[in-house]
Amino acid sequence: MDVVPRNILERIYSIIVLLFAMVAFSSIVGTVTSSMTIIRSMKNDRQKQFWLLRRFLKQKNVSMDLTVRMTRFLDHQQVKQQKLIQVGKVVFLQQLSDQLARELAFEMFEPLLHQHPFFRFLSHEMKAVAARICQMALKLMQVATDDTVFNVGEEANKAFVIKSGDFVYTHISEGILEPAPKEKEWLAEVAIWTRWRYRGKLAALRPGELLQVEAARYAEAMSIHPKPVALGRVYGHKLVTLVNCQPPSLRTDVLRDDEFYNSAVFTVGKRASAMDAKFDVWDEENDEDGEEEEDKTAAEHLNGTDADEDAASEGGKAKRRAKEEDAQSPRTWTRSPFASSPWGMLCSRRFFAGVCFHPCTSEQVHVQQAGPRSGSASLW
Known part of the structure; x- marks a missing residue:
């Protein structure tokens, strides 16, 4: 049975519904058509760029093997970029404050670095330092099939963390590492702490991503405090002591010693607790000394025992004594409460200390360090 409007109100309602349906349908059709046009345009641009690439490689007489590798890698990158939004495409990220940028970098990279015990300790105990490391020292690196990340004997100024992909590590004397390096595993970590040359070759079996940890920037980030x-x-x-205890022929870029990591982080935790305790004790003693001195000054003022001349004389003597103490003290800021604390006394020291032997030449070298105020990396 047909349903038809029977009065003027029903006719008006029917007309409004039909107009709304027509506008909605036209909008949907227009949106779909526009999306298909954009996709077709992007596909045409992609095909045009690949055509230009093949033409360029042909004009330059590039070998077929390299041409195939480049084409496969770029095709993989194009598919990946379509699925993931790249940081460079989000313009608003460049307008973030420094603190928000550090926190964003920490949220992005911390899950990848969390497997390392020392970085996990930093993330829990000193999140600000870990965030600075994520922002300053880390950089993503794309690799293609058969790419060589580093080779035997090359000077190492950065460590690597595997984010994705399959890799093979070949040691200079031990051969291929089994099992192969896996995701979130650190490679050449020693390069962060001392002068180092790679002890093997790392190559990619398929396209992947690595996280680079730059040694100089790492030291600068750690020097915040x-x-x-x-x-x-x-x-x-x-x-460095662990590396020095190994025979030169067995030194490697891949450390898989859980016992060492647990022991080292345990020692670091004890040192951190000791530093906190010493700082708290110093702070309490300093407050007590300050209160006693204030009480003494107030009592002398109330008793009226200090004449103006005597006060000036005593003040001059106190200043001379302070200058003599400053001259004899090895600290830089003797008058500063922070400088005379256990933490402050570390400011004048260099970043890292220790001796190791070069893995390739067996020459004596020293651990990498950075001035805590200058932020520049150097070697002893």
Whole structure:
């Protein structure tokens, strides 16, 4: 049975519904058509770029093997970029404050670095330092099939963390590492703490991503405060000691010693607790001394025992005594409460200390360090 409007109101309602349906349907059709046009345009641009690439490689007489590798890698990257939004495409990220940018970098990279015990300790105990490391020292690196990440004997100024992909590590004397490096595993970590040359070759079996940890920037990020400087010095010294105890032929870029990591982080934790305790004790003693001195000054003022001339004389003597103490003290800021604290006294020391032997030449070298105030990396 047909349903038809029977009065003027029903006719008006029917007309409104039909108009709304027509507008909605037209909008949907227009949106779908526009999306298909954009996709077709992107596909045409992609095909055009690949055509230009093949033409360029042909004009330059590039070998077929390299041409195929480049084409496969770029095709893989195009598919990946369509699925993931790249950081460079989000313009608003460039307008973030420094603190928000650090926190964003920490949220992005911390799950990848969390497997390392020392970084996990930093993330829990000193999140600000870990965030600075994520922002300053880390950089993503794309690799294609058969790419060589590093080779035997090359000077190492960065460590690597595997994010994705399949890799094979070949040691200079031990051959292919089994099992192969896996995701979230650290490679060439020693390069962060001392002068180092790679002891093997790392190659990619398929396209993947690596996280680079730049040694100089890592030291600069750790130098934000004397406490991470001191704790990094403790961990770096233990790591260098472990490497020095190994025969030169067995030194490797891949450390798989859970017992060492647990012991080293335990020592770092004890040192951190000791530093906190010493700082608290110093703070309490300093407050008590300050209160006693204030009480004494107030009592003398109330009793009226200090004449103006005597006060001036005593003040001059106190200043001379302070200058003599400053001259004899090895600290830089003797008058500063922070400088005379256990943490402050570490400010004048260098970042890391310790000696190791070069893995290839067996020459004596020293652990990498950075001035805590200058933020620049150097070698002793």
